[in-house]
Amino acid sequence: RVVVGTKVDQNHVNWVTAYNMLTGIRFTVSRTNAKIARAELTDADFEAKHKFSFDITGNELTPSAKYDFKFKDYAPGVFRDLRQKFRLDPADYLMSLTSKYILSELGSPGKSGSFFYFSRDYKYIIKTIHHAEHKFLRRILKDYWLHVQDNPNTLLSQFYGLHRVKIPYGRKIHFVVMNNLFPPHRDIHQTFDLKGSTIGRDFKEEDLEKNPRATLKDLNWLRREKHLEFGPEKKNLFFEQMERDVSLLQKLKIMDYSMLVGVHDLQKGNQENLRDKTLQVFQPGGDSPSDEAPDGRGMLIRTPSKLESARKARELRQIIKQEKPIPMGQSSSRMPDTMEENTAKRELVFYSDDGGFRATHEDNSPGDEIFFLSIIDCLTHYGTVKKLEHFWKGLSNDKKQISPISPEPYGERFINFIEGITKSPEEAARDAQNAARS
Numbered sequence: 001r002v003v004v005g006t007k008v009d010q011n012h013v014n015w016v017t018a019y020n021m022l023t024g025i026r027f028t029v030s031r032t033n034a035k036i037a038r039a040e041l042t043d044a045d046f047e048a049k050h051k052f053s054f055d056i057t058g059n060e061l062t063p064s065a066k067y068d069f070k071f072k073d074y075a076p077g078v079f080r081d082l083r084q085k086f087r088l089d090p091a092d093y094l095m096s097l098t099s100k101y102i103l104s105e106l107g108s109p110g111k112s113g114s115f116f117y118f119s120r121d122y123k124y125i126i127k128t129i130h131h132a133e134h135k136f137l138r139r140i141l142k143d144y145w146l147h148v149q150d151n152p153n154t155l156l157s158q159f160y161g162l163h164r165v166k167i168p169y170g171r172k173i174h175f176v177v178m179n180n181l182f183p184p185h186r187d188i189h190q191t192f193d194l195k196g197s198t199i200g201r202d203f204k205e206e207d208l209e210k211n212p213r214a215t216l217k218d219l220n221w222l223r224r225e226k227h228l229e230f231g232p233e234k235k236n237l238f239f240e241q242m243e244r245d246v247s248l249l250q251k252l253k254i255m256d257y258s259m260l261v262g263v264h265d266l267q268k269g270n271q272e273n274l275r276d277k278t279l280q281v282f283q284p285g286g287d288s289p290s291d292e293a294p295d296g297r298g299m300l301i302r303t304p305s306k307l308e309s310a311r312k313a314r315e316l317r318q319i320i321k322q323e324k325p326i327p328m329g330q331s332s333s334r335m336p337d338t339m340e341e342n343t344a345k346r347e348l349v350f351y352s353d354d355g356g357f358r359a360t361h362e363d364n365s366p367g368d369e370i371f372f373l374s375i376i377d378c379l380t381h382y383g384t385v386k387k388l389e390h391f392w393k394g395l396s397n398d399k400k401q402i403s404p405i406s407p408e409p410y411g412e413r414f415i416n417f418i419e420g421i422t423k424s425p426e427e428a429a430r431d432a433q434n435a436a437r438s
């Protein structure tokens, strides 16, 4: 599970970087929140960048900080608007990212060398990104924003901020703030990162023993014969949104993204309580209520009746057609959880079942798993890096199977794969039977 990380404290090598990131975010986000938003964003908002110098003494603009550093804030008005579109509470966002300078670092899980940090409450992720990705995000920001405007239920990564830090004589570090797809209050029993390719898409099963919560890949998924178990209603919602999202990615010539899938098994529930153990590391002083390690035990999701589920599915469908978020209060029919979570996010379709999207049967009645789904790592532009890689890899491998294919076929392959593994349990059983017969 991704939440297992290393606590970033004063002794951690990246303590200064983490401290500076959070100090900069706190300052710039408060500054932006304090301003009155204009009715409409202008082109200038998308291009905006503001630079601040922090030092030990402080100055008329910035408060004093522990270290000397420079901080750059990009398109703050746009990101404020995005946070609002994604239903974040401004105060909550600030609290999570800055109430104490404690993060956990996931190190660098991918090959890219990016670092991941979780906010202390695990709601948000800071990902350091390459300069090329940074430039690219700025270039596509308007398209992304327009897409979110038209598709509030987008499956694409939710970006909440884009910033840069630099210490004297140090290098520039660009980073984004994103949502942690996996909610802090639920155990995620399995995680998959799916691209729709088979080459190199296998996590060594032997290594699972060492790291039972590792992120698995396409071949591991197929080997397990898993499915995204959605009946017709939810399947349609999911496909419709994914197709829209992927068509944006194709248009912007993006590739190398994946569908991140977290699976919460309702039968297993939260018994394993891995998080409790992890969070104990995060109890520095305990002077605020959220410092209490949440207790994962004894939480229930009330199983909605068939009628309720049908009504809800209908609501969801109407909402996605009108591209309107679900009105508060109507989208949920479950017991309140004791644990803190981003409840406002539940207004969004794919976050509406306890932060995720619950499995359904062929008759659209609820199933046994909650899926947490998002298209992640979508800042790789084909033109910049991948053409070279394509050339080199193309020499040795089957052209169709290598992952750096151009954005159009990449998107097609991605959609085909994800749609191919989306089946209600009944459908999956039927297909397995047919396959056995023939």
Ligand code: ATP
Binding pocket: 002, 109, 110, 111, 112, 113, 114, 116, 125, 157, 178, 179, 180, 181, 182, 191, 193, 215, 260, 376, 377
């Ligand atoms: P590479 O380019 O080598 O694929 P990367 O450094 O760009 O790697 P990502 O692909 O963005 O990294 O993410 C790596 C892993 O981190 C994912 O497979 C997933 O396990 C975790 N992760 C990324 N984004 C999120 C998110 N929003 N919520 C939860 N986990 C995430």
Ligand code: CA
Binding pocket: 110, 256, 257, 258, 376, 377
């Ligand atoms: Ca990736």
Ligand code: CA
Binding pocket: 110, 112, 377, 380
């Ligand atoms: Ca990447």
